[in-house]
Amino acid sequence: MKKIGNVTLDTSCYSGKDLYSDGWIEDRILELAENYPPEEYNRVIAQEQDWAVMYHLAHERENILSWYPFETGAKVLEIGSGCGAVTGAAAAGADSVTCIDLSLKRSTINGLRNQCRDSVRICVGNFQDIEKGLEHDFDYATLIGVFEYGRGYIGGEKPYHGFLRTIMNHLKPGGRLLIAIENKFGLKYWAGCREDHVGTFFEGLEGYQNTEGVRTFTRPELVEMLEECGYRNYRFYYPYPDYKFPTVIYSDEYLPRPGELDKNICNFDRDRLVLMDEGKVFDQILKDGLFPLYANSFFLEITKDPEEGKGLESEGKLEIRKEPRGEITEEFKKIADQKRIVYTKYSSGRSPKFAIRTCIARENEEFLLYKTPEYPAGALHIQSIAGAKEKLEKLWEEKKLYQVNQCWLEGEKIFFEYLKGVTLEEKLDQLLEEGKQNSVKELLRVEVRNILEAAPTGTFSMTPEFQKVFGNVTFSQEETAVEPADIDLIFSNILLTEDGKRHVLDYEWTFDFPVPAGYLAYRALHYYLDAASKRKILKEDLNLYEEFGITADKILKYEEMERNFQQYIRGNYVPVGELYHRMGKKALPLGEVLKEKDRRRMQVYVDFGEGFCEEHSRFVDHGYDSVIQCTVSIPEQARAVWIDPALAPCILKDLSLRWSGEGQREPIPVTYATTGYEMKKNCYVFDNSDPKIIIEEIPEGKRQIDISYRISILEEETAVLLMDRVNTKGRMKKKVRGLLEG
Template identity: 40%
Template sequence: MTENKKVEQIGKIKLDLTLYPGQDLYCDGAIEDELLELVKTYPKEEFPRLIEEKKSWPVLYHLSPLRENIVDWIPMKSGVKVLEVGSGCGAITGALSRKAGELTCVELSKKRSLINAYRNQSCENVTIHVGNFADIEPNLPRDYDYICLIGVFEYGQSYIQGEHPYETFLKTLLKHLAPEGRLIIAIENKYGLKYFAGCQEDHLGTYFGGIENYKPGDGVRTFGRRGLEKIFEACDVQDYSFYYPYPDYKFMTKLYSDAYLPGKGELSQNICNYDRDRMVLFDETRAFDGVIEEELFSVFANSYLVVLGQAPEVKYVKYSNDRAPEYQIRTQISEDAKGQILVTKHPLSEEALEHIRSLEAAYCGLRQRYEGSGLLVNRCELCQEEGQLWASFEYVPGVPLGELLDRCLKKNDLEGFYGLFREYVKRIGYNSDYPVSDFDMVFSNILVQGDTWTLIDYEWTFGKEVAPAELAYRAVHCYLMEDPGRESLDLERMKKELGITDEQAREYQEQEIEFQKFVTGQRKAMSQIRELVGGRVLTPVKWMEHDLAGGDVLRMQVYEDKGEGYSEERSYFVPEAYRSEHWIETELTVDRQVRMLRIDPAMDSCVVKIHELTWNGTPVPVKGRKMMVTNGRVANDKSVIFATQDPNINLRVGELPGQEQNKLKVRMEVRRIPKDMAEDLAASVKKLI
């Protein structure tokens, strides 16, 4: 055991610095300073507001309450002993503390541990050991009921030296498990569909880094399912269960398992690039549908959560906590030891208790309204045990109505589609003057088995009449919003089917906006936060189509004059100069004999903004005519308007200090505009060079 312990107390949390080496071996600098100040100043309840105000990826990533979803669902008995390796800034520490009797954290960085301690200072069962895992590990107990590695296992080769660092890391951790303990690993799937679709590798920030099997020295490595299984087998682990967090483990909203896989049309929340730019190479929702159809979801899921040890009873989880506190709940499907399937809804906050209680009354009201209609209402019963309240429902077999409608659209069976839709309108419109209505009668909330239609979710039930046409129009609106592939549906015909005017449709859409504000408590949804925080969404197919339609006008051509003037023979195209539709970024090699260099940024009228022009690392002076001459009209020192299909920028490189081989770095933004518009703009600008 280690003598002379050095322990600090922050609130109720113990910070054990006994094995801290004295300095942080990694640090995000000013970002961590800002995070520390925020958690010192504001309570957790203020974090959602701060995320919206700061519009910062690190603030979102470290402070979002949705980060807790990845462990919140794990069934832990009262008093369990938990180890969290790589606890970072404490994104999940609070959730583990609430579930555990005793929680031990291990974290290399003192600054991050301070952030963790201050944000969770009311937790009285937490000790954070600061230092290198290899130094701390020998002194850790060997009877943990749970060991959690959330976004940590991929760094195994950084923790452990040797030929097989991941196997060694896992074997070391397993020694600290109690006999019936479980080890939890959350990790990105190296072959996650999002990476094929154009997301950058999460850790390296490179396109296809994991798919291309990483490079030596990358310092991090994720795995496909089989890769993880090989590691488990090498460590003699036979008992493990795979779960599939969606859209990934960081901001999980749904958790699937091999016992409960997603259905077609369910995986539509795919644009989640909060941290960096991404490409969209194909429609992920449709691709996922094919993956599901071919039973390959376990191969292409974006993330894995693996439970080593006895499998939990939970088979599926859906989180609805991107909402106001009074409506934050978790829905889960479990299977008990007798094989009975249970569907339950749980409050995620004290404020949400009343929302759960209201479900029983909603069931009673809807059952009375729809008795004899052909629309069954899934039975709800309130349960309470050890001070915990939840709502229990029957597990109902069947196919979601939305999937049946999709099948009709896929076969172009419009008669079948409208037949189902009319049946839906008839059933939900039954007894319409009864003062109880489920506002959320969307197609995914109705399961169909033969002639049996069952409403399985009625969370948004109100004690008032709502016109069936309004409920049906909202269902159609949500159906179209979920999947752009359904845009072939004739909305005008749907409105005629329902007898809805354009004015009523606009009114219903405005009501939907207000309803969403009601649900979120005026907070921004994660999709809106992505717009504030996230990177660009780039569509290469559109660039290609644009190039083809424009006759290859977005090409950069370079001419060299070595004293004999310009000529086509002494020119060349730079194939990869355009990094995206509007951006040139390239480095040219220019030998000493070149006196003048001409760059044609495009083959059409355009506006060019020069972001960088350096010669051997030194900026080229572009103001005045001394070094740069152009056939365009300069709007300012960096922007040039070209009202010609032969735009060019000429540089007197022979007058710049040089060497045998010189490097000219070029970064330009190029925007094509019609020639007449370019002429009008050029005429309004005084020519400067």
């Protein structure tokens, strides 16, 4: 038993040796945890650019739990706590957290990052040893990325059933088990992602034929397992894009809408294929009602013995009364505190003072929508939204083109009236899907005109406040401006209701200084036309920018404003999307994969005395290997041979050709010429798509050539650059030198 700050580390069941580890990188993570506080982790991750560091330390990992409404005074059991990726989220919403993990090193990292919390106790050792001494009155237990390893925790004929029963035994009546796990049938696996645990393509889809010790499950499999164990009180949620770094949490009561699932390329751990447009496929899945089957991950809430406690299905029926105006009542506050959250969206890739969480809660048929800050520093930003409502109502009062969605503050949260209707973005997409492009264009024209005409305008003048947010952007011509300015009048934020009114749902980014009105119109068009591939046809066939005086020069200025605005929001925080651009692995579209394979094909031509021709050639496929070793057979009548090592510019290194055959003691070197340039011994550069190795002398009785080389395919411009350097005897660029020496 020892202390790490306020955290208790219990090693009474520790065997003295960590039985699993990610290797040396865990030493580095331990070093980082010792030297940096959690608020510095984002900067550290950006510097390290290592997937393991990101996976274990990123704040976004907590998103899978930080939304969950733990009851006041809750007692939580976290099994498989690892380096503490979600321990802080559990501890923030509970009175005590008991962690269990097999690794002392990982538990030490967990203790260091949570050392300020005296509510955390970490038990190090084998789960089966520790479990014997655990209490049976926990309010919650969590298995975040752990249930799939149930066979290793429990063993037996039905290890996952046993794992469930063992954990549920430590919950009090009405207690809840929370599981986060990949969906075996997740669309990402069909679309070309490798199975997360074993790193091979389609392993889960094919039933883990080559894998022991780990299993993920489909929703029907999980439901069957729960029913067999006697647990019938459960609820599924769907973290997107997955449970590791979720940005949105959906539920059966609030599923995604077509067009929302467009952030699918986020593979940090391994290269992947891109076999389809996942966004378009998700749209079809949603229309067919199949999302629960193909969601990438599950978050599963299981309630114990609903008859003995107040389980989910036996919760009291409360009548919700909305208070769209004025102060929220104590009755409403009580109801809101007992809400069931059905949807959560994170805006966490921002500076702490702007990071917020949007939630929708449901009770009976009523919905509540509210925003809350992710960090204490965000309280002022939440308050500013309430102030923006009054200003925008006054601004738009005369022309009445827009209605402001009502909101009210309650503590650290801001509540919004929940409205039903269809957003302009949804309506435009529906028209586009129906092939009504002319209607789409006309509606776009109407809505951009509304944005420009909704409020009184003046002349833009630069202010210090403007420069702080949008930078020192100057315009060559006079710009009309609006003040205050809701720059987020994009079509997804404008709701059309049955009475024909346009309601502005979200006015988070409203500024009390003049902003060019054209910038608001530019943002509305940009975030519609450029946000989805299906709208590309509109961008190619439509120039609304120019119709409304947004010239190419102005677009450059507005783009600069947008970059500066996004930087203002992020501050020093590096969002996951930016980290992906820096350290994400390759995502190879199917067409490029096939093209690359074609480019690496070896083609062998044989001359029978009439010259070389395609008819007397054959291909030798090598897939994507960079090291080639093969044997080429030569027909008896052949007089000469051409070997094309690729169908693209390339570099061949360590080129070796030798005659071989039965009865030959040692291979004999082949005499050959090439169309390439010999940079050094056995290293050739070919600067065009028709590289050739030419063999004009075939010794008597030799009909077999052993070939080996290392190949690097070059883009044409790189090959030309390299040959230019060679021809001028100039200094080779670093990229080119790396190709030769790699």
